[in-house]
Amino acid sequence: MSTAVWRKSSYSNTDGGQCVEVADRFPGLVPVRDSKAPEGPALVFRAAVWSSFVGGVKGDALRAAG
Numbered sequence: 001m002s003t004a005v006w007r008k009s010s011y012s013n014t015d016g017g018q019c020v021e022v023a024d025r026f027p028g029l030v031p032v033r034d035s036k037a038p039e040g041p042a043l044v045f046r047a048a049v050w051s052s053f054v055g056g057v058k059g060d061a062l063r064a065a066g
């Protein structure tokens with residue numbers, strides 16, 4: 001991940017907290033990290049899995065029932 005160029009998610013809030021960053025240019029993979037801990041670990045997802053997750057978030061599929 002030392003060559004990763006990170007960008008903040010467009011869904012992150014604008015006050016500097018609760019930010020998710022993703023890195024591009026990893027064919028078939030999507031590295032994800034917490035912007036508050038840039039030296040911490042990154043999670044790496046297959047692109048199809050990440051795309052499905054983002055689609056679920058956009059479609060409100062992950063909202064807790066209740």
